[in-house]
Structure formats: structure tokens, C-alpha cells
Amino acid sequence: MIYITGDCHREVLQRFSYNKHSFLRNLTANDTIFVLGDIGLYWPGYEKETKYQLTNINKPWKTIFIAGNHDNYDFIETLPIVQPNFLISGTIRQDEQFYWIDKSCILQIDNKIILCIAGAKSHDSKYIFEKEEKSSIKTAKRRNLPYRINHVNWWNQEKIDIEDVRATLENYGSNKINYIMSHDAPAHFNNIAKKIDTYNDYKDNEGELFLEELNQTLDFDYWYHGHYHFEDYTYENHICVYHSILPIE
Numbered sequence: 001m002i003y004i005t006g007d008c009h010r011e012v013l014q015r016f017s018y019n020k021h022s023f024l025r026n027l028t029a030n031d032t033i034f035v036l037g038d039i040g041l042y043w044p045g046y047e048k049e050t051k052y053q054l055t056n057i058n059k060p061w062k063t064i065f066i067a068g069n070h071d072n073y074d075f076i077e078t079l080p081i082v083q084p085n086f087l088i089s090g091t092i093r094q095d096e097q098f099y100w101i102d103k104s105c106i107l108q109i110d111n112k113i114i115l116c117i118a119g120a121k122s123h124d125s126k127y128i129f130e131k132e133e134k135s136s137i138k139t140a141k142r143r144n145l146p147y148r149i150n151h152v153n154w155w156n157q158e159k160i161d162i163e164d165v166r167a168t169l170e171n172y173g174s175n176k177i178n179y180i181m182s183h184d185a186p187a188h189f190n191n192i193a194k195k196i197d198t199y200n201d202y203k204d205n206e207g208e209l210f211l212e213e214l215n216q217t218l219d220f221d222y223w224y225h226g227h228y229h230f231e232d233y234t235y236e237n238h239i240c241v242y243h244s245i246l247p248i249e
């Protein structure tokens with residue numbers, strides 16, 4: 001069976017806890033869990049913690065991480081590209097028992113065709129500094145500005161790679177997809193988000209407009225995404241997931 005869960009922000013081990021989700025005890029090697037972005041492992045300074053988590057997860061099911069906008073792309077890009085028998089198109093990487101998607105790919109699992117799309121544009125990165133810009137970082141910190149540091153807690157590769165997704169789809173050669181799994185959502189979801197969360201300002205960006213184009217043109221059954229931190233929010237055939245681990249049909 002296939003399961004999905006949303007952003008983990010470094011707490012993958014906790015997300016997969018049998019105490020929190022007792023049904024996980026029954027999962028086997030025939031099951032797959034997709035984590036829809038912002039996994040947060042391998043951040044600089046947290047390497048030991050990451051190793052501890054990954055060693056202790058040690059579960060029988062297949063875990064597929066789809067990178068979000070708070071993931072260390074510099075590290076993910078060092079992982080070997082692999083050709084598992086469930087890969088139809090695009091690229092997927094492997095880190096021991098875990099698979100990682102940092103761009104896009106199409107998979108066939110449980111006889112379902114699944115388009116996976118990594119990335120999103122960060123909302124919390126209005127100011128980006130290089131590590132060396134120490135005085136600017138100090139000022140931004142003092143003024144409580146939304147800043148990030150390149151290659152430390154922000155990575156330019158976070159944006160959806162539109163050309164890569166187009167190439168993955170072209171190589172697949174059909175527009176029939178069962179499931180789309182992505183970190184970010186199609187642009188129209190910003191209108192929904194604005195009503196749910198009036199505190200934040202939701203503006204469409206290039207990646208979301210591209211996802212909207214896919215929403216209009218691909219023939220898919222369901223679209224699952226994370227990023228917005230709304231718990232199991234369902235609209236039409238789209239589901240925004242966060243802390244839950246949901247089985248999908």
C-alpha cells in the first residue's frame with residue numbers, strides 16, 4: 001500500500017514512531033511512504049542527529065523523500081542516481097534504505113503511475129546572505145528580518161525545476177498519471193490558503209503557476225502536496241497533508 005505524509009522539519013524519526021501511528025507496525029516491504037518535502041535531514045550542523053535518525057528508522061517499508069524548500073540540496077545532489085525497477089522516467093537518488101527525489105520523476109508502484117515533483121520557493125527568505133557577510137547577517141538577526149544563509153539554511157536549487165519536469169513528462173510520453181505528489185501546490189491553492197490563513201501573504205510564483213498548468217493539462221486522479229502546513233485539507237481531488245500518515249487508494 002502507498003502512504004503519504006507532509007513536512008517533517010527534521011523530525012522524521014518522530015513521524016515514523018509506532019507510538020504515534022500504531023498501524024505502522026503492520027507495514028511490510030510491500031508498502032511505501034512518500035514524505036512530501038521539507039524533510040530537513042542533513043542540514044549543516046545536524047549531520048550527527050541525521051545519522052542517528054536514519055539509523056534508528058530502520059523500518060521495513062520503502063521511504064521516498066521528495067525534497068521541499070527546506071532541504072539540503074547540496075547534500076542530496078551528492079547521492080548516487082539509481083535505476084530501481086519502479087522508475088519510469090526522470091531521476092531518483094538513493095541513500096542506503098531511503099530514496100530521494102530532488103527534481104522530478106515518474107514511478108510505477110502498486111500499478112499506479114506517480115509523478116513526483118520536488119521543490120518550492122521559500123516564503124521565509126526575503127534576504128539571502130553568503131556566509132562571509134557576517135555584519136549583514138548580524139544586522140538582519142538584530143532586526144528580526146526573514147533572512148537565510150546560502151548553503152547553510154537555504155539552497156538556490158529549492159525552486160521547482162520546470163525544464164526537468166517537462167523532460168520527465170516528455171520521456172514518459174503520456175499525460176495519464178494516477179497520482180501527483182509534490183511539495184508545493186498548484187497556484188489556485190493560494191486562493192484557498194488566503195482564506196484559511198489570513199496572517200500570511202500567499203502570492204503565486206513561477207513554480208506554482210507551472211504546477212497550475214499541469215493541473216489543467218494532465219489527466220490525473222489525485223494530487224497530494226505538503227508545504228502549506230494544513231492538516232489533511234481536501235479540496236476537489238487535491239489533498240494537503242502535514243502530520244498525518246495517510247493511506248491512499
Ligand SMILES: [Fe+2]
Binds near residue numbers: 037069228
Ligand atoms: Fe515548504
